[in-house]
Amino acid sequence: MSEALTPETPEAVLDEAADEAGEEEPIKQRKNGLYPGVSDELAASMKSGWADTELRGLEPVAQAGYTAARRAALSARFPGERLVIPAGNLKTRSNDTEYPFRASVEYAYLTGNLTEDGVLVLEPATEGHKATIYLLPRSDRENGEFWLSGQGELWVGRRHSLAEAEQLYGIPASDVRELPAALKEATGPVRVVRGYDVEIEAALTDKVTRERDDELRVFLSEARLVKDEFEAGELQKAVDSTVRGFEDVVKVLDKAEATSERYIEGTFFLRARVEGNDIGYGSICAAGPHACTLHWVRNDGPVRSGDLLLLDAGVETHTLYTADVTRTLPVNGTYTEIQKKIYDAVYDAQEAGIAAVRPGAKYRDFHDAAQHVLAERLVEWGLLEGPVERVLELGLQRRWTLHGTGHMLGMDVHDCAAARTETYVEGTLEPGMCLTVEPGLYFQADDLTVPEEYRGIGVRIEDDLLVTEDGNRNLSAGLPRRSDEVEAWMASLKG
Numbered sequence: 001m002s003e004a005l006t007p008e009t010p011e012a013v014l015d016e017a018a019d020e021a022g023e024e025e026p027i028k029q030r031k032n033g034l035y036p037g038v039s040d041e042l043a044a045s046m047k048s049g050w051a052d053t054e055l056r057g058l059e060p061v062a063q064a065g066y067t068a069a070r071r072a073a074l075s076a077r078f079p080g081e082r083l084v085i086p087a088g089n090l091k092t093r094s095n096d097t098e099y100p101f102r103a104s105v106e107y108a109y110l111t112g113n114l115t116e117d118g119v120l121v122l123e124p125a126t127e128g129h130k131a132t133i134y135l136l137p138r139s140d141r142e143n144g145e146f147w148l149s150g151q152g153e154l155w156v157g158r159r160h161s162l163a164e165a166e167q168l169y170g171i172p173a174s175d176v177r178e179l180p181a182a183l184k185e186a187t188g189p190v191r192v193v194r195g196y197d198v199e200i201e202a203a204l205t206d207k208v209t210r211e212r213d214d215e216l217r218v219f220l221s222e223a224r225l226v227k228d229e230f231e232a233g234e235l236q237k238a239v240d241s242t243v244r245g246f247e248d249v250v251k252v253l254d255k256a257e258a259t260s261e262r263y264i265e266g267t268f269f270l271r272a273r274v275e276g277n278d279i280g281y282g283s284i285c286a287a288g289p290h291a292c293t294l295h296w297v298r299n300d301g302p303v304r305s306g307d308l309l310l311l312d313a314g315v316e317t318h319t320l321y322t323a324d325v326t327r328t329l330p331v332n333g334t335y336t337e338i339q340k341k342i343y344d345a346v347y348d349a350q351e352a353g354i355a356a357v358r359p360g361a362k363y364r365d366f367h368d369a370a371q372h373v374l375a376e377r378l379v380e381w382g383l384l385e386g387p388v389e390r391v392l393e394l395g396l397q398r399r400w401t402l403h404g405t406g407h408m409l410g411m412d413v414h415d416c417a418a419a420r421t422e423t424y425v426e427g428t429l430e431p432g433m434c435l436t437v438e439p440g441l442y443f444q445a446d447d448l449t450v451p452e453e454y455r456g457i458g459v460r461i462e463d464d465l466l467v468t469e470d471g472n473r474n475l476s477a478g479l480p481r482r483s484d485e486v487e488a489w490m491a492s493l494k495g
Contacts, residue, residue: 086197134176221418245271280322284312291458326462438462
């Protein structure tokens with residue numbers, strides 16, 4: 001990274017630039033930069049001599065037709081109300097560096113746009129709503145923002161012009177810097193998606209209520225329960241890249257043994273960045289007893305031959321749909337007898353869970369089916385006293401199963417989280433829903449209630465399922481699940 005995020009500029013020059021742009025504050029300076037100021041000659045030079053780079057005749061983004069349908073459904077749900085959905089702002093990582101930006105799910109779902117500071121506004125019209133996408137326009141070359149600001153074009157890259165954005169997203173575009181003042185003057189009922197843009201919320205502070213805003217968030221969460229054709233395709237892309245990422249990991253397990261779990265994390269991350277936008281969540285690269293920690297993301301432990309590796313990871317596509325897949329692999333390619341015993345129990349539980357995923361079934365059915373199998377095995381092994389129905393009624397199996405057997409999947413790894421309980425956990429499966437099935441057994445290294453040979457073994461198997469008209473489709477079927485197939489697959493990859 002270069003020494004100065006923004007060149008030093010004297011206050012007079014900055015104030016003049018601010019006046020020309022109609023801004024309230026001058027372009028932010030960076031303290032302790034090496035340049036004391038900007039000469040008149042340099043300022044004049046930077047204003048001229050640039051080619052016209054406006055892009056014309058752009059094709060709409062692939063999901064433009066789908067986002068229009070989603071906005072229409074939103075409009076129908078809240079007639080006569082102004083709806084405000086922000087993308088969010090950059091967040092500081094440290095001092096003057098920021099985290100990579102990820103647009104809010106609600107905004108991305110309704111627009112297809114992924115840039116910071118954007119806001120979608122649906123204003124009530126005679127029929128339905130008029131949608132406007134508010135964005136930062138191209139960097140201003142007259143006031144020097146494009147090279148003086150830390151967020152200018154020469155520092156962080158070119159933004160689309162408002163005209164380009166209209167072509168891409170199929171929505172009229174306006175300058176977002178004018179929006180807060182306009183919202184302060186707005187009349188009539190307003191709802192906003194909270195938690196993403198402090199300035200937008202402040203402009204609406206006397207016009208919105210928590211209850212009304214929560215209703216908006218809940219609707220947008222429940223709208224994502226059933227995926228459209230575009231979303232199903234993106235989820236399959238995410239899973240396909242994830243499958244290749246798992247293959248990458250198996251091929252370098254010897255290097256991970258020589259280093260640590262970090263090698264596995266880095267290997268999968270490379271696939272995610274080459275084929276997608278990012279990882280969909282922090283990769284869990286848990287070797288040995290770390291597999292018993294459900295969300296082990298430190299990934300700093302040793303990888304040893306004879307241990308298991310629990311790899312829970314997912315690639316996120318450029319449109320922000322993520323996979324979520326887990327395999328528990330023998331580091332040396334072969335399960336020990338006790339590892340295989342535990343693994344096969346989890347596999348059987350997952351088979352039962354997958355079989356229960358079909359339209360018309362209760363959402364809870366796949367969880368109940370998987371838990372029943374795990375409880376049966378724990379009773380058979382003498383770890384719990386039966387009957388199985390008693391174990392399940394009291395939840396005694398949870399000492400070793402711990403978590404639920406799955407969740408909705410989409411633009412969030414735990415998608416649709418704000419949906420009402422009666423439409424999610426207590427709801428019914430429909431074609432187009434996408435969910436994970438991921439039973440597990442975890443015997444902690446310090447658990448004195450189980451035989452010593454069990455201790456430190458954790459197993460989870462997780463696949464991504466799309467509910468179809470006649471059952472389900474396992475999007476991650478490209479990765480073997482049965483223990484003997486896993487061993488054969490690993491052997492083939494190691495060559």
